[in-house]
Amino acid sequence: MARRENWWWMSRAVVSLVDIDRVHSIPPRTRPSDALLVREVDADVSVDVVTAADWSGGVGEGVELWLRDGRDPDGVGEAAFVFGHHASPDYERWERWSRSGTLDGQTLRVTAADGGPDPDPRPFGLFERLRNHRQVERACRAGISAAERRLVR
Numbered sequence: 001m002a003r004r005e006n007w008w009w010m011s012r013a014v015v016s017l018v019d020i021d022r023v024h025s026i027p028p029r030t031r032p033s034d035a036l037l038v039r040e041v042d043a044d045v046s047v048d049v050v051t052a053a054d055w056s057g058g059v060g061e062g063v064e065l066w067l068r069d070g071r072d073p074d075g076v077g078e079a080a081f082v083f084g085h086h087a088s089p090d091y092e093r094w095e096r097w098s099r100s101g102t103l104d105g106q107t108l109r110v111t112a113a114d115g116g117p118d119p120d121p122r123p124f125g126l127f128e129r130l131r132n133h134r135q136v137e138r139a140c141r142a143g144i145s146a147a148e149r150r151l152v153r
Contacts, residue, residue, distance in 0.1 A: 024047065026047060026048060026049050026069075027049050027068045027069050028049070029049055029068075029084075031051060032084075032086045032117045032118065032119045032120070033051050033052060033053075033055060033084075033117050033119070034049055034050070034051050034068060034084065035049070035050055035051070035052075035055075035082045035083055035084030035097075035117075036048070036049060036050075036082065036083050036084070037049070037050040037065065037067075037073070037080060037081075037082050037103075038080070038081045038082075038083070039075070039078050039079065039080040039081070039103060040078055040079070041078070048067050048068075048069070048071075048073070049067070049068040049069070050065045050066060050067055050068065050073065050082065051065070051066055051068060052064060052065055052066070055084075055097070055099065055116050055117055056116060057099075057110050057113070058110060058113050059110055059111060059112065059113055060110065061109075061110055062107040062108065062109050062110070063099060063107065063108045063110060064106050064107055064108075065082075065103070065106055065107070065108055066106065072105075072106060073103060073105070073106050074105065075102070075103025075104050075105055075106070075107070075108075076103075076104070077102050077103070077104055078102065078103055079100070079101075079102060079103075080100065080101060080102065080103040080108055081098065081099075081100045082098060082099045082100070082108065083096075083097075083098045084096075084097050084098070084117055085097070086117060086118060086119075086121055087121065088121045088122060088123045088124075089123060090123045092123060092124055092129065092132075093121050093122070093123060093124055094121075095115065095117065095118040095121045096114075096115060097114060097115030097116050097117055098112075098113070098114045098115070099112070099113050099114075100112045100113075
């Protein structure tokens with residue numbers, strides 16, 4: 001969002017990279033069901049793009065994963081985290097979801113689940129948009145007030 005549109009909302013993320021050891025290319029996420037799989041492989045972080053026929057599996061269930069580049073995930077029981085998101089055409093509405101658990105072969109044994117992919121997130125209607133802007137404004141104001149109270153102490 002531009003500051004001129006919403007004076008109370010100005011998000012920032014600052015990331016500093018000290019050294020770059022290597023660059024790893026991954027295939028693009030082209031479907032709403034595509035997600036990033038993050039896990040440890042050979043004492044290093046591995047990031048791959050995966051997809052699944054059905055992400056609805058909750059805690060205690062298994063989700064079969066396929067790497068988008070055609071390789072097999074070949075999990076050996078290591079901890080894994082899957083994160084996906086999809087935006088409406090106007091980028092106002094973002095659907096985020098995640099699964100975490102252990103990866104055995106191609107199966108992610110889910111220990112925590114949050115949300116699920118929405119294949120076609122629709123833009124907010126007028127009233128939804130106004131309600132959403134008010135909720136974000138209230139949350140920002142509450143956060144600023146809480147930070148000010150901590151500074152006064």
